Amino acid sequence: MKILQIDHLGIAVNSIEEGQRFWTDVLGLPCEGAETVASQKVTTAFFPVGESEVELLESTAPDGPVAKYIEKRGEGIQHIAFRVENIEEALAELKAKGVRLIDETPRMGAGGARIAFLHPKSTSGVLVELCQR
Numbered sequence: 001m002k003i004l005q006i007d008h009l010g011i012a013v014n015s016i017e018e019g020q021r022f023w024t025d026v027l028g029l030p031c032e033g034a035e036t037v038a039s040q041k042v043t044t045a046f047f048p049v050g051e052s053e054v055e056l057l058e059s060t061a062p063d064g065p066v067a068k069y070i071e072k073r074g075e076g077i078q079h080i081a082f083r084v085e086n087i088e089e090a091l092a093e094l095k096a097k098g099v100r101l102i103d104e105t106p107r108m109g110a111g112g113a114r115i116a117f118l119h120p121k122s123t124s125g126v127l128v129e130l131c132q133r
């Protein structure tokens with residue numbers, strides 16, 4: 001499998017609007033616009049940084065994965081996303097190597113990307129997202 005670059009860092013926040021006070025007002029990163037992914041009960045906003053991006057994640061429901069993450073650990077980095085050349089190939093290879101997959105097959109993420117998550121139990125505690133654009 002070929003990892004091309006760090007695609008983005010996913011940061012769980014209570015409010016994207018509040019988060020923007022730091023990421024946009026202080027650091028000067030423009031927001032590329034927000035999008036709600038209903039299946040994940042989350043609204044995401046992307047802030048490009050060179051070739052990579054910062055993704056702010058705000059839960060749309062108290063039982064969503066981002067709300068649960070904040071409840072347990074507070075706001076902060078929730079996942080790291082690697083851009084891969086071929087996501088099916090990457091998943092097949094990781095599975096063969098015994099890596100626990102949250103998504104056996106890719107699903108649609110924000111921005112039309114195809115994404116899949118690896119289980120933190122297999123990755124030293126980091127929620128890893130693969131994405132193909």
Ligand code: ZN
Pocket residue numbers: 008009010055079081129
């Ligand atoms: Zn992400």
